[in-house]
Amino acid sequence: MDFNHTEDRIMLKDMVARFIADNYGLEERNKVAASAEGFSRDVWGQFAELGLIGALFSEEDGGFGGAGFDIAILFEELGRGLVVEPFVASGILGGTMLSLLGNDSQKALIADIIAGTHTVALAHGEPTSHYDLSHVETSAVPDGEGWIVNGSKAVVLNGDSADSLIVTVRVSGNTWDEDGLSAFLLPATTEGLEIRGYPTIDGLHACEVSLNNVRLGAETLLGDSGKAYPAIEMATARANVALSSEAIGLMEVCRDMTIEYLQTRKQFGVAIGKFQALQHRMATVLTEIEQARSSVINAAGRLDLDRVEREKAVSSAKVLAGRIGRLVAEEAIQMHGGIAMTWEYGLAHFAKRLVMIDHQFGDVDYHTARYVSLSRQAA
Amino acid sequence: MDLNYSEEELAFRDEVREFLASELPSSLAEKVKTGKRLVKEDMESWHAIMNKRGWLAESWPVEYGGTGWNAVQQQIFDDESCAAGAPRTVPFGLKMLAPVLMKYGSEEQKRTYLPRILDGSDWWCQGYSEPGAGSDLASLKTNAVRDGDHYVVNGQKTWTTLGQYANMIFCLVRTSNEGKRQEGISFLLIDMKTPGITVRPIVLLEGSREVNEVFFDDVRVPVGNLVGEENKGWTYAKYLLTHERTNIANVGANKVSLAHLKYIAENQKVRGRPLIEDPIFAARLAQIEIDLDAMATTNLRLLSSPDSVANAGPMSSMLKIKGTEIRQALNDLTRRALGPYAMPFVSEALETGYNEEPIGPDYAAPVSQEYFNNRKITIYGGSNEIQRSIITKMMMGL
Numbered sequence: 001m002d003f004n005h006t007e008d009r010i011m012l013k014d015m016v017a018r019f020i021a022d023n024y025g026l027e028e029r030n031k032v033a034a035s036a037e038g039f040s041r042d043v044w045g046q047f048a049e050l051g052l053i054g055a056l057f058s059e060e061d062g063g064f065g066g067a068g069f070d071i072a073i074l075f076e077e078l079g080r081g082l083v084v085e086p087f088v089a090s091g092i093l094g095g096t097m098l099s100l101l102g103n104d105s106q107k108a109l110i111a112d113i114i115a116g117t118h119t120v121a122l123a124h125g126e127p128t129s130h131y132d133l134s135h136v137e138t139s140a141v142p143d144g145e146g147w148i149v150n151g152s153k154a155v156v157l158n159g160d161s162a163d164s165l166i167v168t169v170r171v172s173g174n175t176w177d178e179d180g181l182s183a184f185l186l187p188a189t190t191e192g193l194e195i196r197g198y199p200t201i202d203g204l205h206a207c208e209v210s211l212n213n214v215r216l217g218a219e220t221l222l223g224d225s226g227k228a229y230p231a232i233e234m235a236t237a238r239a240n241v242a243l244s245s246e247a248i249g250l251m252e253v254c255r256d257m258t259i260e261y262l263q264t265r266k267q268f269g270v271a272i273g274k275f276q277a278l279q280h281r282m283a284t285v286l287t288e289i290e291q292a293r294s295s296v297i298n299a300a301g302r303l304d305l306d307r308v309e310r311e312k313a314v315s316s317a318k319v320l321a322g323r324i325g326r327l328v329a330e331e332a333i334q335m336h337g338g339i340a341m342t343w344e345y346g347l348a349h350f351a352k353r354l355v356m357i358d359h360q361f362g363d364v365d366y367h368t369a370r371y372v373s374l375s376r377q378a379a
Numbered sequence: 380m381d382l383n384y385s386e387e388e389l390a391f392r393d394e395v396r397e398f399l400a401s402e403l404p405s406s407l408a409e410k411v412k413t414g415k416r417l418v419k420e421d422m423e424s425w426h427a428i429m430n431k432r433g434w435l436a437e438s439w440p441v442e443y444g445g446t447g448w449n450a451v452q453q454q455i456f457d458d459e460s461c462a463a464g465a466p467r468t469v470p471f472g473l474k475m476l477a478p479v480l481m482k483y484g485s486e487e488q489k490r491t492y493l494p495r496i497l498d499g500s501d502w503w504c505q506g507y508s509e510p511g512a513g514s515d516l517a518s519l520k521t522n523a524v525r526d527g528d529h530y531v532v533n534g535q536k537t538w539t540t541l542g543q544y545a546n547m548i549f550c551l552v553r554t555s556n557e558g559k560r561q562e563g564i565s566f567l568l569i570d571m572k573t574p575g576i577t578v579r580p581i582v583l584l585e586g587s588r589e590v591n592e593v594f595f596d597d598v599r600v601p602v603g604n605l606v607g608e609e610n611k612g613w614t615y616a617k618y619l620l621t622h623e624r625t626n627i628a629n630v631g632a633n634k635v636s637l638a639h640l641k642y643i644a645e646n647q648k649v650r651g652r653p654l655i656e657d658p659i660f661a662a663r664l665a666q667i668e669i670d671l672d673a674m675a676t677t678n679l680r681l682l683s684s685p686d687s688v689a690n691a692g693p694m695s696s697m698l699k700i701k702g703t704e705i706r707q708a709l710n711d712l713t714r715r716a717l718g719p720y721a722m723p724f725v726s727e728a729l730e731t732g733y734n735e736e737p738i739g740p741d742y743a744a745p746v747s748q749e750y751f752n753n754r755k756i757t758i759y760g761g762s763n764e765i766q767r768s769i770i771t772k773m774m775m776g777l
Contacts, residue, residue, distance in 0.1 A: 001388065001451050002381040003680045009380075069380050259775050273775055276768065283767035286774060287697040294676035295669070301382035316669040365662075371669060372661040 003297070009073045012055060012065075016074060019050060020081035026346050029082055030203065037161040038197075038205025039085045047085060048116025056091040061099050061110050068300030071238060072245040079249025082349055084203055086119050089158035092242050094120025096235035097166050097183060101223030106185055109164070120185075121162035123153035123209050124232060131362040133232060134178045138211060140169040145218040147171075149184070149192075153209035157360070160197025160207035162188055167211065171226050183228040184220045191215070202356040203349060233307075236361050237314045241303060243357050244296045244321040250354040251289050251325065254332040257347050258282065261336050278335055285331050292317075292324040308378045315367040315374065321357060322364035329354040382676075384455075392455050399463040402428050408464030414745025416587075416729045417466055419544045425466050426499050435497055436473060443481060443493050450682035454630065454675075461631030462638075469541065472496035472503035474626075476549050479566070479619050483607040492568070506536040506550030506569070506593060507616070514765050516551070517560045517613065521595060523552040523567060525602070530554075530567060532575075532598040538759070542578050542591035546571050555610050566612035568604040575599075583755075585748040586726055620761060621695050627760075628678045628702035633671055636709045640664065643716050643742055654716055667708050674701050692773045696766035703756040703763060710750040721747045 005013070023043070032040045047053060055070050057063025071092070078087060090113055098110055098120070112118035129135035138151025149169055159165060166185050173180030188195065192214035197207040223231065262273030262282065272278055299317035302310055329351035333340040340347045358364060384392065407421055429435040437453050439445020448456065468474075477496055480489055495501040512519040521534025532552055542548070548569050555563030571578070575598040580588045607615055644655035644664065654660055681694045714721045720739035727733050728744040737744060757763045 279771040280767040283770040290677050291673045295673040368662045371665045
């Protein structure tokens, strides 16, 4: 056992931290977040030049990382910077689907993703699927060599700005079957796609996608027809490691801001951190953050294990990221008092993102239930 | 980062397993696993077996007869010992006094007492708390007045765990009332057979007798039994409280407790189905398991971190809080898993040799008393509230 990061990963971490400190202030971030696409193509290109997108891909796919700990160390820093660029959408979700399912010509797109010149979004969740990964009603019926697709996709992360979409559809079976799901890679300009983009409360962008008699050629199918579920599960697992790691970075910013505030804000003639009521709440926050960090390490380290062990570790990390993320966000706001309620002070932007992470790819309750069901499968 | 055991660590684990398989008496393991009360002879026999193997002092440096194991090795040993049903070694001499003697004791004290801890000649108990000095330990009043070559000790200690078995006690005593309260405390080693010492048992809420009151009435203690300098005892006391961090989270015992809870939940039936399939129960269980899995990593991560010594205070406090909260959550859920059978309490059923038919399931007898007994763990060793104050004080400078 070894709990130290490799030299390479520490260098990556330092590089991201430096870039964010120099170029990614909160005011600039909020301006970019409010722009039409919700992120900066220019900054995205700089991230690509630094090799940060490539860090999410294996050497085989043209990257230079791709392991659980690469994801973890990068996303922790992205969390500290409250970065809005589409690392999860394009780098993790789109990239993983292409890597696992794409043929050679489809995989050629990975080089463009790594270069930051092309973005991909995964349109999987649906208006009534909640967090259930196998719930897909969007249908594809054969049409000559290709298919005709109809259905709706919900809260697709960065789907409004993506150059390509990966859309999951049901080709056989019932709504909740794992078998019978296919994935298609299509340009965002495909006829019949209706995309309604919007900002999210935590400064990201997502969209609702309607597919109205969308005609897809045979070349758009990713992998074998009806066999996309394992890749969807794996892409989601990697996204959850990324989000849980991002949560650690966010928690640490909230923690540091709150500690400083407790040390400097005076009421009743003393620093409010002198009050035991606040000290003990802060001690709980500090202790629980260490728990969240440990569960992320466990998940990142177990990402290559067999399915049940991998998914249990991922669900564990997401349970703790959700529970502790909410604790840290709420306690940081409460201990600050009124100032934390303002847009300008800054804490709120980290707190909002921290709470919303629980709404991506499964919340505490969903992953608790999932952990139970995985435990039963293992028994 | 690598969460897997190395070849050496796996070999070490095998060595530990072999030792436990061949040396841990099955009757003793059975007592531990079924929650029977251990008697003095049980603890002494395991102590002797461990000493014979040279593994008794897992956290001591090699020069004093310790194992020199690193954090991962100590955790492997703890996991395996707990899983096999080995009793915990009695910590007062081994894990509390010994580190203090090694750091602050005289050469003669080290030479005299460390070997006697290992070979079991001395059974130490701890004289810290007093009726008026609990969380506010520095307010202690038991005083020691110098009289020639002796200190004369008067006062009372309390919560003295297993004091009924001990022949020696290490005590914090007041040697000065000048200046700050913390600067008038000394650390004394006292022979329990000295005239003037009275030990009186305290019966705990579930009927057990593990703690005592110890009274000192003109007890004469040779000045050679002072550890370090007079009036510097508070420094030594704090060192003692933060030093023994390895097992503070009790990861191994928590894992065993979780496994036992699962076993019970698989055997308890609700509407003909195992309780473990009940969704609300299963969710509660999963959340504890998830927390424990993270704590096991927190434990190893913090203990094997290079700056762990500098961070000893807040780290050991975090581990104490988390470890005890998880244990209490496990005890609580185990009690609830039994339903009405949490209620029957035949105290004799916890003694070795009890041969009556159990009331209800055979695993039920010790569950509720363990739940009640373990309310102590968030109180002792510095209550969890004291730990929270330590964390903020050390991490926020407040």
